[in-house]
Amino acid sequence: MKYIQPKTPNLKAIELVVLTMSWLTIFSIPFFQHRQNGLVDWSSVFVEWIRMFSFLVIFMLNAYYFVPKLLFQKKYIPYIGFTLLAIFAVISLSFFLQYYLLPVEPLTMPPMDLGPGMPPMELGTKMPAPLGFRTPHIEEHKSILMIFADNFLISILVVGAGTTLKMMSQWLNEENRRKDVEKEQLKTELALLRHQVSPHFFMNTLNNIHAMVDIDVESAKDAIIRLSTLMRYLLYDTAQGHTSLKKELDFIESYITLMKLRFSKKIVITVELPDKVPDIQIPPMLFISFLENAFKHGVSYQAESFVYFKLSLIDQEINCVIRNSKHGSKENLEKNYSGIGLTNIRKSLELLFKNDYTLTIHENTNQFEVQLKIPVYENKMPGH
Numbered sequence: 002m003k004y005i006q007p008k009t010p011n012l013k014a015i016e017l018v019v020l021t022m023s024w025l026t027i028f029s030i031p032f033f034q035h036r037q038n039g040l041v042d043w044s045s046v047f048v049e050w051i052r053m054f055s056f057l058v059i060f061m062l063n064a065y066y067f068v069p070k071l072l073f074q075k076k077y078i079p080y081i082g083f084t085l086l087a088i089f090a091v092i093s094l095s096f097f098l099q100y101y102l103l104p105v106e107p108l109t110m111p112p113m114d115l116g117p118g119m120p121p122m123e124l125g126t127k128m129p130a131p132l133g134f135r136t137p138h139i140e141e142h143k144s145i146l147m148i149f150a151d152n153f154l155i156s157i158l159v160v161g162a163g164t165t166l167k168m169m170s171q172w173l174n175e176e177n178r179r180k181d182v183e184k185e186q187l188k189t190e191l192a193l194l195r196h197q198v199s200p201h202f203f204m205n206t207l208n209n210i211h212a213m214v215d216i217d218v219e220s221a222k223d224a225i226i227r228l229s230t231l232m233r234y235l236l237y238d239t240a241q242g243h244t245s246l247k248k249e250l251d252f253i254e255s256y257i258t259l260m261k262l263r264f265s266k267k268i269v270i271t272v273e274l275p276d277k278v279p280d281i282q283i284p285p286m287l288f289i290s291f292l293e294n295a296f297k298h299g300v301s302y303q304a305e306s307f308v309y310f311k312l313s314l315i316d317q318e319i320n321c322v323i324r325n326s327k328h329g330s331k332e333n334l335e336k337n338y339s340g341i342g343l344t345n346i347r348k349s350l351e352l353l354f355k356n357d358y359t360l361t362i363h364e365n366t367n368q369f370e371v372q373l374k375i376p377v378y379e380n381k382m383p384g385h
C-alpha cells in the first residue's frame with residue numbers, strides 16, 4: 002500500500018533504551034581507566050562502581066519518583082527537601098561501602114630475595130626497607146569532606162539531568178496527547194461529513210416521489226430504489242471509514258438523479274464518470290460536500306444554471322472536478338460548504354492524506370470550480 006500510517010513513537014521504550022545505553026557507557030569507564038598492561042585493578046573498579054551506582058540510585062529516585070510525584074504536582078518545597086535528603090543518604094551509604102566494606106589495601110614492600118634455593122621473605126609494614134627499595138610516590142588524597150562535596154555537586158548535576166529528561170518526556174507526551182485530541186476531533190468532523198447530507202434533501206425527495214406516484218409510476222419506483230441505495234450507503238457502507246470507488250460513484254449517481262427531480266430541465270446537469278471503475282478503496286463521502294454546495298449555490302430558478310461533475314482516474318490518481326454557475330458572492334460560497342466550511346474540509350483531507358492531495362478552487366464572474374486530486378490506494382485506507 003502506498004500510504005503508511007504514521008505511528009506515534011513509544012516514548013517510554015525510547016527513554017529506556019537511551020538511559021540503559023548511557024549508564025552502561027558510564028559504568029564501563031572505570032574498567033578501561035583502571036586497566037594497565039592487560040591487567041585490571043578490580044578493587045579500584047569496584048570502588049568506582051559503588052560510587053557510580055549511588056549516582057544511578059539518585060537519578061532513578063529523582064526521575065521516576067520525586068519528579069512525577071512531587072515536582073509535577075507543584076509540591077516544590079517537599080521536592081527539594083526529599084531530593085536533598087536522598088542525596089545525603091545515598092552518598093553517605095556509598096562512603097560506608099567504599100571505605101569500610103572495601104577498604105584500600107595498605108602499601109607493602111615487595112618480598113626480599115634471600116638467595117638461590119631460599120623462598121622470598123615477606124617484609125612487614127614496620128620493617129626497615131631493604132637496600133635500594135624506594136617507596137613509590139603516593140598522591141595526596143582529598144579529605145572526606147572534599148570528596149563528599151564533589152559527590153554532592155555531581156549528584157546535583159545528575160538530578161538536573163534526570164529532571165530535564167522527565168520534563169522533556171512529559172512535554173512530548175503532552176504534545177502527542179494534543180495531536181491525538183486533534184485527530185479525534187477531525188475524525189468526529191469526518192463522521193459528521195459522512196452523515197451530513199441535508200435532511201431537507203430527504204424531505205424534498207420524498208415529496209417529489211409522492212407527487213410522481215400518480216403521474217409516472219416507473220420513475221417513482223426508480224426514485225425510491227435510488228433513495229434506498231443512498232440511505233443504505235450512508236448507514237452501512239460508510240461505517241468502516243473506507244468504501245469502494247464503485248459504491249461511492251453509485252451513491253453520487255443516485256444523489257444527482259434524485260436532485261434532478263427538484264429542478265426543471267432548464268437546469269443543465271452534466272455527469273462524466275469512467276466507463277470502467279477499478280476495484281480500489283477510497284474514504285467515503287469525499288465529494289458530496291462540494292456537490293451539495295454546487296447544487297445549493299449554483300442553481301437559480303431565475304437565471305441560467307448548470308452543475309458539472311466529472312471524475313476520472315489518471316496515473317494512479319483520482320481527479321474530481323465540480324463546476325457550477327455562480328449566483329452568490331465569494332464570501333457566501335466559501336463560508337458555508339454544507340455547514341462544515343472549507344477549513345474543516347481541508348483538515349479532514351489532511352487527516353486522511355497528509356500532504357498527498359491537491360485541492361484547488363477557481364472562480365470567475367459566472368463560474369465556481371473545485372478540483373480535488375487524491376492518490377489511488379491499492380488496499381485499505383489510511384488508519385485502517
